[in-house]
Structures are given as structure tokens and as C-alpha cells.
Amino acid sequence: MFILSLCFNFKQHHSEHARLQVPTSQVRSRSSSRGDVNDQDAIQEKFYPPRFIQVPENMSIEEGRFCRMDFKVSGLPAPDVSWYLNGRPVQSDDFHKMIVSEKGFHSLIFEVVRTSDAGAYACVAKNRAGEATFTVQLDVLAKEHRRAPMFIYKPQSKKVFEGDSVKLECQISAIPPPKLFWKRNNEMVHFNTDRISLYHDNSGRVTLLIKDVNKKDAGWYTVSAVNEAGVTTCNTRLDVTARPNQTLPAPKQLRVRPTFSKYLALNGRGLNVKQAFNPEGEFQRLAAQSGLYESEEL
Structure with a gap:
């Protein structure tokens, strides 16, 4: 009995030892395969x-x-x-x-x-x-050709009455379109007000409009056009006068030059002018006044 139990224990111990002992080649192969996978993952993560x-x-x-x-x-x-x-x-x-x-x-x-x-x-x-x-x-x-500003026609001097509206007009040619500056007696003119406005179009026409003109608006006006190629300037004069009275003047009296005629002479003597055309009546009346009578001997 003792011998049988000893043999059984030996076989059991030998089998457990066999299970615990794994060949090193198998362990290395498993570890190396896992390492290769990790290395490949690492390489793939480095490229994107x-x-x-x-x-x-x-x-x-x-x-x-x-x-x-x-x-x-x-x-x-x-x-x-x-x-x-x-x-x-x-x-x-x-x-x-x-x-x-x-x-x-x-x-x-x-x-x-x-x-x-x-x-x-x-x-x-x-x-x-x-x-x-x-x-x-x-x-x-495309690069645009540049040309300095030049006046096609210049603003003309004007004379207006107080309360009127006036336009100072000109036309300017330039490439590219110029910037415009207006001065009155060397002071900048302020636009976009109730009275003063500035208008211009693509053709280069420029209009300075002044409404309800007063004497303060009078003076020398200077318009300047400036672009990248140059500058040009022009001066014009605006005169403002008081509006005359609206009363009509009194009509002139006509002078009649005195004349002399026989009709006036007869009227001066108290004679009727119509009777002057009747020679017989006139003669008889004059004869009666002078005491003359017609002679039967004649």
C-alpha cells in the first residue's frame, strides 16, 4: 500500500511540474509576436x-x-x-x-x-x-492708365441777388476720378447742408449749388481736383447784391409844345370854331364889330 501511494504521488508531482514548465522557445515566440504587433502599431501611428x-x-x-x-x-x-x-x-x-x-x-x-x-x-x-x-x-x-485732372470747362463768375439760388458749374477729366475741394476766400466750403450741396457724375460734371444766397456767400471760389497723377485748380467770383424795390416808378408827364392856329385865335376872341368854316358868317360878324357895311354902289 505504501509503495502504491508513493508511486501515485510521484506521478502527480511529475505531471504538475510538466505543466508548469513551458519551453522557452514558445515563450520567446509569443513575446516576440506581441512585440512585433506593438511595433507595427507604433509605426502606423507616426504617419498621417x-x-x-x-x-x-x-x-x-x-x-x-x-x-x-x-x-x-x-x-x-x-x-x-x-x-x-x-x-x-x-x-x-x-x-x-x-x-x-x-x-x-x-x-x-x-x-x-x-x-x-x-x-x-x-x-x-x-x-x-x-x-x-x-x-x-x-x-x-489690367493696370489703368493715369491722367492728371484737367478742366474741360471752368466755372464762370456770376452776379446774383440776395435770396436767389446759384450754380457754380465745371467739368473735369481725370483718371482715376479725382477728389474735389472747394474753398471760399481760402476757407473750406461745407457741403451737404440745407443750403449748399455738391453734385458730380461719371462724366466729370461738377455743380456747387447754393440756395437762398446771402452776402456772406460772396467772394472768390476755388475748386481743386486731385488724383494720383496730379492736381489742377481754378478760381471764380460770386457777387451778391441787394434785391431792388418792387414799386413801379411814377409815369412821366408829357409836355405839349404850344402852337398857333386861326382856330385858337378865334376861340380866344370868343368865336365858335365851327363858324370859322362859314366865311360869310365870319365876315358879317367881323364887319359888325368893326362898323363896316357893304355899299350898294359896289
Whole structure:
């Protein structure tokens, strides 16, 4: 009995020891496989595709100006950036610069914008994990010819009555349209008031309107037109006089020049003028007054 129990205990102990002892090769293989998985996960976590964080908006730039397109892109590893204009690659040259700064900031710089630079720009960022793209439109405005202001016609001097309205008008040609300044006796004229207004249109016509004119409005007026190409100035005079009275003058009396006629002479003697046309009556009356009678001998 003792021998049987001893053999049983030995077999049980040997089996437990066998279970506890695992080959080192199996342990190493398991640990190495887990390590490989972790290393692969770590490698995959270190790479991620490009992503644009900041992009420029569409632009309109005048020809000959400086232009700059700024953007920011992220990605690991740092992505390579390429530009395309209407599908054609954009190369760095004397007029175009591609600048890369820290923390993913990039810039496409136009030293002098030309009309050939207009179009749709595509920016492509690539790394081993992927790529990203954005587009921006650049419109180039043709450079406008500049011309200093000049008067097509100048304001004319005027004389008005108190209480009237007056317009000081001129026409000015300039590119670009000029800024206008009006002075009265070297003091700035204030517009957009109840009495004084300034009007102008696209053809260059300028009107200074003054309502209810008073004597304080009289004086020398100076209009100046200024733009980037030059300046021009003109002077004009406004005189204001008191309004005359509205009463009508008294009519002039007509003077009659005295004349002499036989009718007046007869009237002066008390004779009827009508009787002057009757020779017989006139003779008989005059004869009676003078005492003359007709002789029968004649």
C-alpha cells in the first residue's frame, strides 16, 4: 500500500511540474509576436496624411502689384507641396517665390503680378500617408492708365441777388476720378447742408449749388481736383447784391409844345370854331364889330 501511494504521488508531482514548465522557445515566440504587433502599431501611428488648416480666399489684384498666398498644412512626415496654374506646374523664378516656414506655414509670392498670372491655382500636398488639395482663383486687373485732372470747362463768375439760388458749374477729366475741394476766400466750403450741396457724375460734371444766397456767400471760389497723377485748380467770383424795390416808378408827364392856329385865335376872341368854316358868317360878324357895311354902289 505504501509503495502504491508513493508511486501515485510521484506521478502527480511529475505531471504538475510538466505543466508548469513551458519551453522557452514558445515563450520567446509569443513575446516576440506581441512585440512585433506593438511595433507595427507604433509605426502606423507616426504617419498621417496631409490636412490643410488654413487656405487663402479668391483674390483680385491690379497688374504690377505685389501678391502673396499664405496657407498652413499639417501631416507626418511633413508633406511636399506643389502648385499648378490651370493644370500646369508653377516653377520658382524671378517673379514667383515658394516659401516654407516653421510649423507648416507656406507662401506663394508674386513679386510683380502679370496678366499671365491670372487663373485657377491648385495646391497639392503629399506624403507617404496620402495627399490633400485646395484651389484658389486669382484675377488680374489690367493696370489703368493715369491722367492728371484737367478742366474741360471752368466755372464762370456770376452776379446774383440776395435770396436767389446759384450754380457754380465745371467739368473735369481725370483718371482715376479725382477728389474735389472747394474753398471760399481760402476757407473750406461745407457741403451737404440745407443750403449748399455738391453734385458730380461719371462724366466729370461738377455743380456747387447754393440756395437762398446771402452776402456772406460772396467772394472768390476755388475748386481743386486731385488724383494720383496730379492736381489742377481754378478760381471764380460770386457777387451778391441787394434785391431792388418792387414799386413801379411814377409815369412821366408829357409836355405839349404850344402852337398857333386861326382856330385858337378865334376861340380866344370868343368865336365858335365851327363858324370859322362859314366865311360869310365870319365876315358879317367881323364887319359888325368893326362898323363896316357893304355899299350898294359896289
